[in-house]
Amino acid sequence: MEQPPSSPPPPAAATATAAPTPAPASAPIILSDSPPAAAAGEPALTAAQKALRSKPARVPEDTDKKNKKLKDVEISFPIVYGTISFWLGKKASEYNSHKWTVYIRSATNEDLSVIVKRVVFQLHPSFTNPTRVVEQPPFELSESGWGEFEIAITLYFHSDVCEKRLDLFHQLKLYPEEDAGPQSTKKPVVVETYDEVVFPEPTEAFFLRVQNHPAATVPRLPPGMTLSSPGPMELMPHDKKRFDTKDHSLSQWFSNFSEADELLKLAAARQQVQAHIAKLRRQLSMIEGMPQQSRVIPGPGQQFGHG
Known part of the structure; x- marks a missing residue:
């Protein structure tokens, strides 16, 4: 593992103030590939330009199925992102007191690579190579250090899932709350945030690939809507032996x-x-039950006393 430089990091990474545990998100994260509306002042298209833009191009059948959008359909994936940090106890030094792991996972600990292509973790600049890219599950990163800071987590999805990226932010927490007792090498500090990523109007290929995936929430198709026959890749079963994270070494600390x-x-x-x-x-x-005189609040510069 890469270590922070031997000299103390800048003040931003040196804070040891406990951060509050993030509350569950109040609303799901909705990702859509729909093009933005024309900005104010943007020149209007002529009739000829509109005709050229709306003219369908001849594409292979497989490509057409891959890009076909399913109207009035939404696919959601409950996700959890957070950190687990362990105090090093007697092995702790002034600038290396904790070992921690930051991660993004399915809420049910299933594989997320069915939608996620890669995850980028942005650490504090005091770390060597602070931009870390993880392209295979489990999507996590382990490091060690002494200070708390905000970690940016960026998710990139497969092309048939969503062209947009998803930016998340998590506050690394190393020290337990005051009422949680002293630090312990056996009991880590766990901070997790639950949210749901919603993909409206998914492509047909995406729907076929995740319709039986245990991490996905897939609705029934609207009446009258039919899908093409799935291809070999879309029929591939969920490979639990390779990607299932239920046997993860940290899973005993994951929140339910x-x-x-x-x-x-x-x-x-x-x-x-x-x-x-x-x-x-x-x-x-x-x-209200006290005498009126006792309820007088002194103004600025005034003091209670005996004359």
Whole structure:
């Protein structure tokens, strides 16, 4: 593994302040290859130009199937990205105190290479070769260091999935929360974010390739919509022996994300909010019950005292 330089990194990487755990995303990430609308002031096309643009080109049947869009259809992939960091304990030094791994995975720990072509992790500039490219699953990167910083994670998809890239950002966290107890070499600090990547109007080839994939959420086709016969590549089964990440060495630390878990988290958060509101109401009733003179709040420069 490459190590940070022996001299201390710049202040940006030296912060040891614990970062809050990211909350689950409030809305799915929707990726679309639809061309943007014409910008204001852009010259309008003439009738001849429009005719040339709209004239269909003769393409091979296989290419036509590959590029054919399925209207009113969406394919989604629940994803999780985050970091797991281990304190090195007695082996820790001033500038090398933790070993950590940053990753992007399926929420069910299935293979994501069916949609992801490569992942680029952008580390802090103090690392040697801070731009790291991973082109095979599992899409992850392990390093060691001493400071916390933001990691940019960029996903590039296969051409029949989406031409756009997806930029994600994750705050590396090395130190546990204050109420979590002291650092331990056996219990890592885990910070993960759950989200869903939605691909509207997928190509027919993409739909055929992932319709039985365990990591994909694929709807039924609208009534009357039919697909061409799948080719050999589209019939290939999910190769669990090669790509399944359920036996990943860090999987015991991965969070479980499901609707039931989310409901439990929401219920717990609601109880905390209700308890906080009740506490504030008690404090307010106590203040309202105090004598008027005792409720006077001193203004700027004023002090309470005896004359």
